[in-house]
Amino acid sequence: MVNDTLQVLTIAGTDSSGGAGVSADLKTFMAQGVYGANVIVSVTAQNTLGVQSVQMIPSEVITQQIQSIAEDLSLSAVKTGMLGDVQTVNTVAKALKKYNFGNYILDPVMVAKGGAKLLSDKAILALKTQLLPLAVMVTPNIPEAEVLSGMTIQTHEDIMAAAYQLQLLGAKNVLLKGGHGKELTVYDFALLADGSHFWLKSQRVDTERTHGTGDTLSAAIAAQRVLGCDMKTAIIKAKAYVDATIRSGIQVGHGHGPLNHLAVITKENQPEVINDI
Ligand SMILES: Nc1ncnc2c1ncn2[C@@H]1O[C@H](COP(=O)(O)OP(=O)(O)O)[C@@H](O)[C@H]1O
Numbered sequence: 245m246v247n248d249t250l251q252v253l254t255i256a257g258t259d260s261s262g263g264a265g266v267s268a269d270l271k272t273f274m275a276q277g278v279y280g281a282n283v284i285v286s287v288t289a290q291n292t293l294g295v296q297s298v299q300m301i302p303s304e305v306i307t308q309q310i311q312s313i314a315e316d317l318s319l320s321a322v323k324t325g326m327l328g329d330v331q332t333v334n335t336v337a338k339a340l341k342k343y344n345f346g347n348y349i350l351d352p353v354m355v356a357k358g359g360a361k362l363l364s365d366k367a368i369l370a371l372k373t374q375l376l377p378l379a380v381m382v383t384p385n386i387p388e389a390e391v392l393s394g395m396t397i398q399t400h401e402d403i404m405a406a407a408y409q410l411q412l413l414g415a416k417n418v419l420l421k422g423g424h425g426k427e428l429t430v431y432d433f434a435l436l437a438d439g440s441h442f443w444l445k446s447q448r449v450d451t452e453r454t455h456g457t458g459d460t461l462s463a464a465i466a467a468q469r470v471l472g473c474d475m476k477t478a479i480i481k482a483k484a485y486v487d488a489t490i491r492s493g494i495q496v497g498h499g500h501g502p503l504n505h506l507a508v509i510t511k512e513n514q515p516e517v518i519n520d521i
């Protein structure tokens with residue numbers, strides 16, 4: 245059942261193959277039992293092999309979509325995904341300041357799994373200065389954390405240092421995702437607003453079917469916050485969910501295939517929570 249009093253918004257781009265972007269977010273919200281609304285900032289022609297084209301939506305249309313929702317729905321969380329260009333980042337920042345939906349989760353989407361650029365270079369500075377300070381949580385993968393922090397990340401110490409840097413830039417909580425890489429063990433690093441930290445340790449799934457993992461994780465965190473979880477619990481539950489969606493994979497397309505958003509979480513999906521590695 246969907247709890248209609250728990251309403252979450254995603255502001256992101258569409259993915260015609262249904263695996264990432266707004267599609268991943270809405271499926272995740274539904275699977276978590278919260279109601280999802282969507283504001284479209286870009287339309288991508290995309291499949292599991294790559295991104296064929298991107299059409300940005302005009303700022304007035306984005307502003308109007310957000311206003312329409314703000315005037316009617318009762319949102320208690322919002323996440324942003326692909327924002328594309330500097331104009332869109334500024335438009336979204338202005339609207340978030342105006343309406344203050346609470347619980348803002350910033351997924352700083354920059355590059356699709358197939359390698360296509362989803363955020364212009366000019367937009368990176370705007371994202372850092374306009375959106376990071378508004379975010380209750382930012383969820384970069386390692387390449388995104390390198391760009392935002394200006395640091396090279398090679399070791400676990402580097403991951404921690406970059407997370408602290410992102411907190412200095414204004415994000416209250418940071419989840420630095422370790423999905424990129426080849427190691428058999430995956431480590432995500434969480435730095436919380438109170439200065440405490442922990443690592444989530446899990447076993448890598450040997451698969452190319454990871455289209456939309458980052459979107460799914462950040463959407464699940466937003467949903468868990470609305471469901472009343474504290475930040476640490478929201479992160480752990482969201483991680484278990486995304487692990488289940490990867491492990492019970494479905495066979496769609498010929499490249500980086502989508503996740504199974506109806507996956508059931510089992511004991512196998514629970515990450516190990518450790519303080520230091
Ligand atoms: N092959 C994999 N096996 C297990 N977990 C993965 C795998 N790929 C990604 N994840 C997890 O999925 C989540 C999203 O991570 P990541 O893929 O790095 O983000 P993004 O989609 O933004 O690049 C993280 O919790 C990460 O640890």
Ligand SMILES: Cc1ncc(COP(=O)(O)O)c(N)n1
Nearest residue numbers: 257264265356357455456457
């Ligand atoms: C519209 C849109 N938003 C986000 C992503 C990133 O998803 P991923 O990094 O998993 O390919 C994407 N490919 N398309």
